[in-house]
Amino acid sequence: MSKLTFPRMGESWRAFKMLLEDLGNDVVVPPRPSKRTLDLGVRYSPEFACLPLKILMGTYLEAIEMGADTIVTTGGVGPCRAGEYALLHHKMLKDLGHDIKMVVFEPPRIYPFNFIKNVWTLNKNHTSVRGIIAHIKRGWRKVQALDNTEKLSHIIRPRELSRGTTTKVYQQVLEWIDCAYTTKQIIDAESAALEALRSLPQHNGQDVLRVGIVGEIYVLLEPASNLEMEETLGNLGVEVERSMFLTGWTRDNTWKDTTERKTVTEAAAPYLPELVGGHGRDTIGNTILYAKRGFDGIIQIAPFTCIPEIVSRTILPRVSRDYDIPVLTFFLDEQTGKAGMSTRLEAFTDLMRRKKRSKLGQGSLIV
Ligand code: SF4
Numbered sequence: 001m002s003k004l005t006f007p008r009m010g011e012s013w014r015a016f017k018m019l020l021e022d023l024g025n026d027v028v029v030p031p032r033p034s035k036r037t038l039d040l041g042v043r044y045s046p047e048f049a050c051l052p053l054k055i056l057m058g059t060y061l062e063a064i065e066m067g068a069d070t071i072v073t074t075g076g077v078g079p080c081r082a083g084e085y086a087l088l089h090h091k092m093l094k095d096l097g098h099d100i101k102m103v104v105f106e107p108p109r110i111y112p113f114n115f116i117k118n119v120w121t122l123n124k125n126h127t128s129v130r131g132i133i134a135h136i137k138r139g140w141r142k143v144q145a146l147d148n149t150e151k152l153s154h155i156i157r158p159r160e161l162s163r164g165t166t167t168k169v170y171q172q173v174l175e176w177i178d179c180a181y182t183t184k185q186i187i188d189a190e191s192a193a194l195e196a197l198r199s200l201p202q203h204n205g206q207d208v209l210r211v212g213i214v215g216e217i218y219v220l221l222e223p224a225s226n227l228e229m230e231e232t233l234g235n236l237g238v239e240v241e242r243s244m245f246l247t248g249w250t251r252d253n254t255w256k257d258t259t260e261r262k263t264v265t266e267a268a269a270p271y272l273p274e275l276v277g278g279h280g281r282d283t284i285g286n287t288i289l290y291a292k293r294g295f296d297g298i299i300q301i302a303p304f305t306c307i308p309e310i311v312s313r314t315i316l317p318r319v320s321r322d323y324d325i326p327v328l329t330f331f332l333d334e335q336t337g338k339a340g341m342s343t344r345l346e347a348f349t350d351l352m353r354r355k356k357r358s359k360l361g362q363g364s365l366i367v
Contacts, residue, residue, distance in 0.1 A: 001026050001124070002101070005068035007056050008033065009221040011146045012246045014178045019139035020072070023132070024125030028068040030059045033224040037062055042334050044092060051303035051333055052218035053085055055225055060089060064098055072122070075106040080277030080308055138183055140250075145177050145190035147245040152197050154241065157234030158209075159202040167231060169196055209352050212290030213242045214283040215301040216309050219332055220244050226301050227338045229330075229345070233299075236349045241295075243286040244279070264289065271315050280308030284315055291323035296352040298325060304333035326352055 006016055008030040020027050031037065033055050041058030060071060071090075076083035086104040093100045103122065108115040119132060127135065149170070157166040173193035180189035211233060219225045220242055230240045252261045268285030275281060287298045300316065302309030313329055320327045328348045330341065 002070045003028050003068045004070045004072055004103075004122075005030050005060070005063035005066075006072045007074075008059055009218065009246065010223060011150065011174055012143055012221075014146060014174070015139045015142035016072075018142060018181070019135055020122065022125075022135040022139075023119075023123050023127060025122060028063050028066045030063050031066075033059060033222065037224075038334055044096060048305060049088075050081065050305050051225065052216070053081070053088065054334065055218075055222070056085070057089060057092060060093060060100075061096075064093070064100070069099075070101040070103060072103045072118075073105070075104045077107060077110060082278065138181075138186070140247075141183055141186050142177065142180070143250075144247050145180075145186050145193070146174070147247045148190060149173060149177065149193045149197070151241075151245070152194055154230060154234065155239055156197050156200055156202065157231070158237045158239045159205045161201040161203055163235060165200050166197065166234065169200060173197065207237060207353075209238045209296040209349065209356065210294075211238050211240050211297045211299055211352070212286060212295045213240050213299050213301065214279075214286045214290075215243075215299075216278055216303055216306050217244055217249060219301050219303055221246060226330075226332060227336065227341055229299070229301065229341065232338075232342055232345055233349075236345060238349055238352075240299075241290070243282065243290075271319060272312065276308045276311045278306060278308030280312040283309060283312040284319060287316065287319050287325070287327065288323060291319075291325040295325065296356055297348065298327045299348070300327065300329040302329070302331055304331045306331075326355065 003026045004020055005028040006013070006020075013029055017027050017029055037058035038055060039058070040061045041054035041056070044061070045054045045057045060068075063071075073086050073089075075086055086102055090100065090102045103118050104114075105118055106114045123132060153166055153170045160166045173189075173196050176189040176193055177186065180186040213220065213230065221244065223230065230242070233240050248258075248260065251258050257265075264282050264285035266285070267288040268281045271288075272281050272284045283300055287300075290298055298316075298320075300309065300313065302313070309331075316327050316329070319325075326348070328344065330336070330344075
């Protein structure tokens, strides 16, 4: 039987694994990206390629070493390189002598038949349509449980009394959700996970800063690619709210634009009325919405050479000035180190704290 793997993005692999196994597939869980993953990706990818392409190349090579022979991934539309990833990876792997099969899911709202055909290809158990829908619903519920738990960890971490307890408990409760199989088990595991996080000893949170995280989808969703920035911020006493989770992204791309999506697009319109590919326009729209909600700062994270985020980076100084909100940008590549990032995050946190205390600072605060 063929062995499937897929791109790793945060903790969502737990739901994908369950879904693919339910359909009768043998699954190779992609390993968490490490230095070796990145080294492999950098060695075999074009130098100019964006960071996600390199990390995924390394991930696929490691999964192939573990026996994978089929990659299930997404395509994409719009003016950016994401739509070419699957093709490029396939060609690069072939050039290295790996005879790999690719199953590429395009956005179902634009290519519904591609979705049906791919699901049929993956349906090794010949499950009925009703059965497939039930599997997808259960997988979706698991992704929701994982996202909700992660969101709460971002709120609890900056308030914890004992440094590191949130991360420790978060890792434990992920296993509870992972082991849950039926919908009832998933809901129960989610409730228990949220309760375990809420019951951690916390201070009153008076000093906690709130930061909105915006940017490109892969570096937002995979903590290894952004050097666990959200955890570092939490440990500095900063509550983060990430503008993108897999559940939100899937809702926006599966059927039609959600109200949330339209709100973001409308907010961005005076500064960036055009789609520039990737999530460049969302970066602007979400920055404005966070500013209106009274957040203390914005952090934009993006792969080095990511065109949509470079476009939004050039607009952010004006947004920062108009809405009086500090913005810090990180362009990530294989040279980015955790120590340097932590230093910049500490400086940014100091700046936001001073600004919050004085309630004075006017003008653009771009770091
Ligand atoms: S959004 Fe940016 S990083 Fe992602 S594929 Fe497009 S250019 Fe590359």
